[in-house]
Amino acid sequence: MKLVTPFFRVIIVLIFLGVILSCKKESTRWETEWVVPFVTDTLDLYKLHNDSTLDNFSSSNYLVNLERELLDVSLNDFFFIPDTTISQTFSPTIGIGSVPPGFTFYNEVEAHELSIPDAQLKRIIVSQGKIELKVFNPIETSAFYTIKMPGAVKDGTTLEYTFFIDAGTTDNPAVANEEVVLDGYHIDLRGEDISGSVNISGFNTLQTSLSIMSDPNGEAVGISTSDEFEVEAKIQNLSISYAQGYFGEQAFSDTSFFEVPILNQIIAGNIDLDEIPIDIEISNGTKIPFSAKISLLENTNYLSETLSLSSALINSSQLIAPATGAWSSLNPSNHLISFNNANSNITNYFENLGHTHRLGFEVRMNPFGFNTGSYNEIFPNSRLKLKLKSQFPLGLQSNGLMFSDTVDVNFNPQIVDDLITANQVVLDVAVVNTFPISGKFHLEFLDENGTILHELNNNETIESSLFGTMDPQENLMKMESSVKVLIDNTVLSDLNITNRIVLKAELNTASGVIQSIPCNAYLFFKSFLKVNTTNIIQ
Amino acid sequence: MKFISIIWLISISLVGISQSMLPLVQDTNVNQLGHEISISGVGDYQSTSIGKDITRAFFYGGLIDESMKTTSSSRHDEINRFGIDLNSEIEYRNQNINLFKDSLKGLLLKGGVYNFSSIIYSKDLFDMCFFGNEIFTGDTAYFTGSKFTNMAFQKIGMGWLNKKTNSSFNLNFIGVTSYLNGLFNESYLFQSQNVDSLEFRLHGEGERANSNGYFKGFGLAFDMDYRFKMKKNEHDFVHFQLLLRNLGVVYLNNTDKYLANDITSIESLRIDDLLNSTSIFNNPDDFANEISDTIVTNGAFKLLPAMFQFTKLIDNNSSHKFQGFFGFRGYLNNAYVPMLFGGLDYKPSKWIRLGIQGSYGGFSQLRYGVYTALQLNHFNVGLASENLFSKTGESIIIKLLCAF
Numbered sequence: 001m002k003l004v005t006p007f008f009r010v011i012i013v014l015i016f017l018g019v020i021l022s023c024k025k026e027s028t029r030w031e032t033e034w035v036v037p038f039v040t041d042t043l044d045l046y047k048l049h050n051d052s053t054l055d056n057f058s059s060s061n062y063l064v065n066l067e068r069e070l071l072d073v074s075l076n077d078f079f080f081i082p083d084t085t086i087s088q089t090f091s092p093t094i095g096i097g098s099v100p101p102g103f104t105f106y107n108e109v110e111a112h113e114l115s116i117p118d119a120q121l122k123r124i125i126v127s128q129g130k131i132e133l134k135v136f137n138p139i140e141t142s143a144f145y146t147i148k149m150p151g152a153v154k155d156g157t158t159l160e161y162t163f164f165i166d167a168g169t170t171d172n173p174a175v176a177n178e179e180v181v182l183d184g185y186h187i188d189l190r191g192e193d194i195s196g197s198v199n200i201s202g203f204n205t206l207q208t209s210l211s212i213m214s215d216p217n218g219e220a221v222g223i224s225t226s227d228e229f230e231v232e233a234k235i236q237n238l239s240i241s242y243a244q245g246y247f248g249e250q251a252f253s254d255t256s257f258f259e260v261p262i263l264n265q266i267i268a269g270n271i272d273l274d275e276i277p278i279d280i281e282i283s284n285g286t287k288i289p290f291s292a293k294i295s296l297l298e299n300t301n302y303l304s305e306t307l308s309l310s311s312a313l314i315n316s317s318q319l320i321a322p323a324t325g326a327w328s329s330l331n332p333s334n335h336l337i338s339f340n341n342a343n344s345n346i347t348n349y350f351e352n353l354g355h356t357h358r359l360g361f362e363v364r365m366n367p368f369g370f371n372t373g374s375y376n377e378i379f380p381n382s383r384l385k386l387k388l389k390s391q392f393p394l395g396l397q398s399n400g401l402m403f404s405d406t407v408d409v410n411f412n413p414q415i416v417d418d419l420i421t422a423n424q425v426v427l428d429v430a431v432v433n434t435f436p437i438s439g440k441f442h443l444e445f446l447d448e449n450g451t452i453l454h455e456l457n458n459n460e461t462i463e464s465s466l467f468g469t470m471d472p473q474e475n476l477m478k479m480e481s482s483v484k485v486l487i488d489n490t491v492l493s494d495l496n497i498t499n500r501i502v503l504k505a506e507l508n509t510a511s512g513v514i515q516s517i518p519c520n521a522y523l524f525f526k527s528f529l530k531v532n533t534t535n536i537i538q
Numbered sequence: 539m540k541f542i543s544i545i546w547l548i549s550i551s552l553v554g555i556s557q558s559m560l561p562l563v564q565d566t567n568v569n570q571l572g573h574e575i576s577i578s579g580v581g582d583y584q585s586t587s588i589g590k591d592i593t594r595a596f597f598y599g600g601l602i603d604e605s606m607k608t609t610s611s612s613r614h615d616e617i618n619r620f621g622i623d624l625n626s627e628i629e630y631r632n633q634n635i636n637l638f639k640d641s642l643k644g645l646l647l648k649g650g651v652y653n654f655s656s657i658i659y660s661k662d663l664f665d666m667c668f669f670g671n672e673i674f675t676g677d678t679a680y681f682t683g684s685k686f687t688n689m690a691f692q693k694i695g696m697g698w699l700n701k702k703t704n705s706s707f708n709l710n711f712i713g714v715t716s717y718l719n720g721l722f723n724e725s726y727l728f729q730s731q732n733v734d735s736l737e738f739r740l741h742g743e744g745e746r747a748n749s750n751g752y753f754k755g756f757g758l759a760f761d762m763d764y765r766f767k768m769k770k771n772e773h774d775f776v777h778f779q780l781l782l783r784n785l786g787v788v789y790l791n792n793t794d795k796y797l798a799n800d801i802t803s804i805e806s807l808r809i810d811d812l813l814n815s816t817s818i819f820n821n822p823d824d825f826a827n828e829i830s831d832t833i834v835t836n837g838a839f840k841l842l843p844a845m846f847q848f849t850k851l852i853d854n855n856s857s858h859k860f861q862g863f864f865g866f867r868g869y870l871n872n873a874y875v876p877m878l879f880g881g882l883d884y885k886p887s888k889w890i891r892l893g894i895q896g897s898y899g900g901f902s903q904l905r906y907g908v909y910t911a912l913q914l915n916h917f918n919v920g921l922a923s924e925n926l927f928s929k930t931g932e933s934i935i936i937k938l939l940c941a942f
Contacts, residue, residue: 026598026599026600027599028595028596028599028600028602029600029601029602030595030601030602030603030607030668031604032667032668032669032670033669033670033671033672033673034670034671034672035670035671035672035675035729035733036733036736036804037733037734037735037736037804037805037806037807038806038807039806039807039808039809039811040732040734040806040807040808041806041807041808041809043809526732526733526734526806527806528732528733528734528806530672531670533670537596
């Protein structure tokens with residue numbers, strides 16, 4: 001008789017499995033709700049409340065009072081006096097014989113021409129600069145060298161410098177190096193005529209005088225024709241605070257770039273604006289006549305579309321009169337070039353939402369040449385300025401204008417592990433909006449190749465303040481909104497391969513109305529992450 | 539030690555989990571057979587507040603739902619206690635041997651496995667663990683004063699017993715298998731109403747045994763069972779027992795002691811932080827580094843969670859069918875409140891005993907229990923529970939005794 005039948009074996013196996021399975025302990029589980037602060041901030045225009053951007057006190061709505069300097073140059077930007085080396089040499093044509101101690105055996109004035117291209121300077125005041133002197137003494141006694149610059153005066157005293165140099169030899173002259181500071185010296189560059197008087201028509205001329213005296217305490221020495229006494233002067237880093245003369249027909253042209261970075265983050269939509277007039281003010285603080293022209297004004301938007309300002313004023317030369325007065329009474333001459341809807345497409349220009357603007361300009365000195373005389377004058381406080389000015393009420397109609405920004409993220413595996421055990425994460429955003437603009441945001445989760453892994457699009461709208469109530473204390477319409485963004489486990493499980501999060505904000509205003517922006521408007525929002533976790537103990 | 543572990547497993551398999559004591563019987567009859575082996579197992583957890591449905595979920599698995607959490611939370615006071623006592627002992631008594639040439643001194647060998655855990659904690663700590671921090675929005679969760687300890691150890695020892703009174707003394711060699719201890723001094727979590735800032739203050743310390751071997755440390759402890767009687771009347775005596783168990787010290791070879799005294803603040807980000815930083819989500823280690831500012835590794839002496847108990851015993855030779863018993867119990871542990879107990883023993887026949895008992899204290903408050911004991915010639919089985927109807931704890935005690 002077979003005791004262990006197949007049926008009985010099955011029963012034994014089932015009992016065995018039952019015992020094994022009954023030993024398997026179920027995991028212990030419970031859910032918890034955690035909240036973590038995320039982002040709390042206020043978006044407003046307060047940083048732009050100043051006398052050159054936004055006016056928040058003249059009216060209940062913002063007025064744009066824009067003033068930006070595009071060019072501001074001074075005398076040193078006009079003139080560059082190159083470093084110049086002048087040399088004065090004395091070598092006796094006949095032998096002098098024995099020279100007793102304390103005997104001055106050379107005393108001469110020489111004129112040197114400064115190399116200043118296109119300019120004929122008659123007088124200058126040095127703001128900064130120096131002369132490096134190198135002196136050679138070939139005689140076998142020490143000597144005193146005296147350098148003078150007859151046209152250089154400071155506080156009524158002519159520049160004069162005496163220094164001692166040791167004895168040398170004809171073959172190996174002694175060398176001395178000295179430095180003379182020119183700061184504050186008034187230098188007459190007209191030179192002298194034959195009679196020794198000031199040469200009224202002279203310019204760019206620097207005079208130097210050199211005298212040599214043997215050491216009074218030295219010994220008598222002979223001087224031969226082979227002895228060469230030399231002074232080498234290097235005029236270096238000379239900058240001037242005042243200049244008079246004719247400065248030539250110098251021209252400055254440039255293209256200035258200025259950017260509005262946030263407009264580079266637009267990815268869709270457009271706006272409508274009221275007229276935005278633009279003035280370009282040219283201020284001439286020099287006593288030089290100028291001509292100026294705007295050669296270019298264009299911007300490029302997020303679609304890489306470039307729009308140029310179209311106006312008869314573009315490439316049209318404008319004469320800028322010299323400043324009047326002198327020194328502290330100097331009164332700059334101002335000239336305005338105005339662009340508006342009557343003479344240009346300026347509103348279209350701004351509605352193009354360009355993020356990069358280019359302004360080309362050209363400024364030319366003495367446009368009528370030397371005929372205007374040779375009395376151009378530039379003072380220490382003379383400046384040539386180019387300013388952009390505009391005043392208009394801040395308002396717009398936004399038609400689905402969408403901004404985008406990308407945040408690089410690198411979720412640590414440990415965090416990912418922690419979050420994956422979370423059932424869901426809710427981004428809870430509470431908003432107080434005082435702008436008459438509604439907003440909606442979208443989130444995209446991208447991998448390292450830029451592939452969109454997940455999109456969160458159906459988020460609630462941050463309503464326009466026009467749907468809210470008036471706060472009499474702040475004198476602002478306020479609308480409170482609450483937005484909850486559910487980030488479920490499908491998104492959480494891909495966090496370890498998420499490299500970027502794209503945040504898109506879509507702005508809208510009521511259709512057909514240019515919506516003025518109230519003064520001191522702000523958007524306050526606070527957000528936190530609410531994480532629901534299932535805690536498991538195996 | 540392997541032998542002790544096997545015994546432990548046997549006991550666990552019998553009772554699932556285990557703790558001590560009832561029925562406590564004084565039998566002054568000398569065991570004529572000379573040898574006696576007893577195995578006892580105790581599984582006891584108690585709490586002032588945590589429902590046993592939650593504790594069972596930790597033992598047996600399962601979902602702790604909102605209802606269970608809410609019920610337990612509502613039961614909590616500001617200060618709460620929870621404790622687990624699991625142990626199993628095996629004891630061999632030889633009354634044929636005359637130790638020290640004393641005819642009244644027999645041999646006693648003992649082994650046991652013990653796991654003792656206790657927690658004193660604030661209600662906020664419970665709520666934080668089981669609900670998360672959301673319920674503390676705009677509030678402060680206080681953890682100050684909370685402390686926990688756990689020690690698991692095994693013992694083996696020998697001693698002598700008084701054949702007539704059953705008093706005994708045993709010296710044991712102790713091997714510690716795990717040790718964990720923690721204390722929150724001034725500690726709290728503050729959350730602003732807007733959830734734009736969190737402030738976590740942690741001033742506390744934690745300590746754990748950290749040796750590589752199975753045993754983390756060794757020590758010595760003694761057990762003492764002193765029984766005495768007082769005359770009740772001309773014929774009867776009242777028997778008392780003073781019991782000390784595991785009174786001793788162990789030395790842990792390596793302990794890591796974590797000291798923390800920091801305030802960690804988590805503030806909301808600003809928009810610029812979010813857009814310009816790439817490190818917002820990749821520095822999770824900072825928090826862990828911030829909260830434990832000192833780690834000290836060294837050896838340390840620790841007291842064992844010794845038990846003290848004084849009991850008026852049941853007299854096995856009494857002619858009364860009903861006998862009362864009472865006593866108190868304490869542990870060398872600051873979460874354990876000295877427990878008073880008392881009960882009634884009923885002996886309907888010579889081979890069975892039944893009893894009920896009530897107690898107050900320990901890791902919980904009022905508890906009720908019952909026991910039954912089957913007494914055969916060479917075999918004695920006792921089954922008891924000190925906590926039969928409580929919503930916050932359970933207890934089971936089993937004792938097997940064999941004389942040969």
